[in-house]
Amino acid sequence: MPTDFPILVVDDDAVTRALITRYLKKAGFEVLGVVNGKEALAQLERQFCPIVLTDWMMPEIDGPALCRLIREKKTDRYVYILLITARDSKTDIVSGLHSGADDYLTKPIHSAELLARINTGIRILRLEQSLKQANDEIRLLSITDPLTGCFNRAYLNERLPREMERSRRYGHPLSVVIADIDHFKSVNDTHGHQAGDTVLRHFALDLRNQVRQDVDWVVRYGGEEFLIVLPETDLDGARIMAERARQVVCRNTVTCDDVELCITCSFGGATVHWGRHGDADVSMDQLINAADRQLYLCKEKGRDRVSVASAVPGNPPAPSVSTTGS
Template sequence: MTRILVVDDHEDNVELLRARLAARGYEIETARDGLEALERVHARAPDLILLDVMMPKLDGIEVVRRLKGNPELPFIPIIMQTALETTEDKVEGLDAGADDYITKPIDFAELEARVKSLLRIKALQEELATANAALRRMSQTDGLTGIDNRRHIEERLTEMFEHSARLNEPLAVVMCDVDHFKSVNDTLGHQAGDAVLRQVADVLRHTAREIDRVGRYGGEEFIVLLPGANLDDAMAFAERVRERVAGRAFAYDGGEVRRTLSAGAAAWPHPEIRHQEALVHAADQALYVAKETGRNRVVAYDSPTFRAHVRPEAADGAAAAAR
């Protein structure tokens, strides 16, 4: 039921408005001054407010300013009511943020029409907000796996890196790749491949902490951002993921298939990593070494294993790219 908050310091006005509006099927809540009105709105936001201008403690103009200036509140239509009929008074209320104005004595047919009009606007606002939220999710989400897409995960990485640099807190990145994934598509079909990717994404999501971000970087490659984590933390996380992937069968329509996962980890601060792109590049280089040294393993950037299996010129190139 649509809820209307009637704010007026005159009891007779309140009871009359309550009776008329309740007869039209609205649920009515009341407040006798501006401060009480603010308390009621913050406790439970109404669908519309019918607000008197002249009140003790806090007048209607100030109530409107505070409500419309609070970004945490949803859109609440406000109709101001007053015996003042000058243009200046109406302009002041509308400038404060009121959505409509009605003068006393109130014409109830006019009031009902204004209430219905503003409630239609509120419904349209809510529909638009829902649609925009859905579009925002679509623009940020990988359609197959439901995790962050590459563009959004890169935006989050920029935010996290700037935060870490500002507070001198560590930040780690893990790059993962499904081993021999192409053969799944080639022998079992793309639907089976899609099922594997969705389930690998689930493993990553369920292994990650709430503050971590999991994204699909491209194809069968995934990226995980680990704020506040050092290289040892990232290696431990990647190893848990590797074990869980290796220990399960991936179901698809028609059977099951097993696959393993390789991962590379890198962390900031590191003398060769100066920016977020370098951090991703370092983790990607470590992933390359994991693939080249047999797959189904985790390699850390700049570790002895990494240095032993990267050609000197490649290692130098990786360091140069990191800088």
């Protein structure tokens, strides 16, 4: 029997609760028991249980009310609910199912019927998990660049406005950095597009390795341009990250058909800090365009460098530029 489906038994009658628990534990299930709906909700907050067996008649919160409350809660996984009742009229059964129960059991409880209905619930839960996994995979494909594994422009347009709104709400800084491979066209022209694809994959990996996991995120913004979003990061933090990434890319060589390629890159960054600049109205496009202007400055000054500045209109500090000996 599966142990990855803990079962919550909710019944104010100690004898019934002990009997059901014994049946389930004997079949190999992990079982938790509580005496009423209020305790059940608290237990579900502490530990998620995908299967709930609940009695109908209980003090404080009865079975149907518990079903409704569970259905109102937003959870990542589905909760399969079995309603246990001594009522066996069609009206009562329909009422229980309308409250959110998936199935019902009538008292007295028979172990074989109990396990059969539990196994039916497990089949449904496994199907739900399979569908969710498939949907997650489809979702990931829809927001990911297939060549580099970075996020794509569609994801940028969806998520960056939310990041900016969160930054504005809490008054925290937000930075974006555009990274561009210097003279990338010559790689394609000299060594072929397959070599260019290899360079892009290595470059994207270098960028992802220099950002904070589950905090920062990298988007393939154009052909050889990548946009890095840095929440909770001020101007100096953006410059430090970009300079660190620039140095890593310069050190790492890319091998294509026994040919070692050395590439350089340029970084243009922009920061908005709502807490420092009041109610300055900076849009997503303005923030990205500000970073793009700094990237253009890098190209004007010979590439292989970093330049960052504020994105807030009327508050542009002098760009911070880091250069190399190239």
